[in-house]
Amino acid sequence: MAYLTSRTARERIKEAVFEKIAPGQPIQMAGRETYRILGCKVHARYCAQSAGNYKFNLNPNSLRADYELWICGTDDLWYLIPISVIRQMYGHSDAYPDRHHSGIHVVSVDSRTHLAGYARPSVSLDLTPYCKGVLR
Numbered sequence: 001m002a003y004l005t006s007r008t009a010r011e012r013i014k015e016a017v018f019e020k021i022a023p024g025q026p027i028q029m030a031g032r033e034t035y036r037i038l039g040c041k042v043h044a045r046y047c048a049q050s051a052g053n054y055k056f057n058l059n060p061n062s063l064r065a066d067y068e069l070w071i072c073g074t075d076d077l078w079y080l081i082p083i084s085v086i087r088q089m090y091g092h093s094d095a096y097p098d099r100h101h102s103g104i105h106v107v108s109v110d111s112r113t114h115l116a117g118y119a120r121p122s123v124s125l126d127l128t129p130y131c132k133g134v135l136r
Contacts, residue, residue: 010046016075017044022135023123034106038135041065042080042085049131052112058090066133072111079109080133085125094120 005013018027023035023090030036034043047054054072062068068086070079089095091104095118098104107118114131115124 004062005046005083009082013075014044014046016070017069017078020075020076021069021080021133025135031064034061035134038066041066042136044069044071046071047073047109047130052110054109054111056105056107056109058086058095058118059101060103062086063090068084070109072109077111078132079114079127081127081130082136085130089116089118089125092119093121096120104133 006085015027018035018037021042025038028036030041033045034041036042040063041064043062045056045068047056047070051072054070055072058068063083066083068081068083069079069081072078088106096107097104105118107116109116109127114126114128116127117124
């Protein structure tokens with residue numbers, strides 16, 4: 001998979017978003033792409049900047065966290081989604097499968113409408129309540 005941003009840039013963007021979701025709080029690694037912040041486990045995913053559509057995977061690692069954090073291109077747009085919502089998307093009987101990996105489902109996020117398409121036929125979820133969410 002080719003990335004449009006370097007690993008260093010992606011990590012800087014993640015750190016900037018962590019500072020926005022939990023200002024001044026320490027962040028600890030708690031697994032692959034999983035971080036402990038304010039006593040919560042946050043599974044963080046980054047998708048390179050695009051024309052408004054971002055693709056994210058739902059996988060078993062996602063389900064082990066308290067929140068899924070989807071960062072869309074920069075530190076200006078992210079979604080902090082409770083894992084109960086992620087479980088509903090992941091568990092949908094017609095969730096979009098990843099063609100290359102079993103057990104992984106694909107979600108397409110339209111940042112202009114804040115809709116996440118995750119299952120057939122055209123099943124989507126409004127992510128507006130989770131846009132620029134913070135931990136409390």
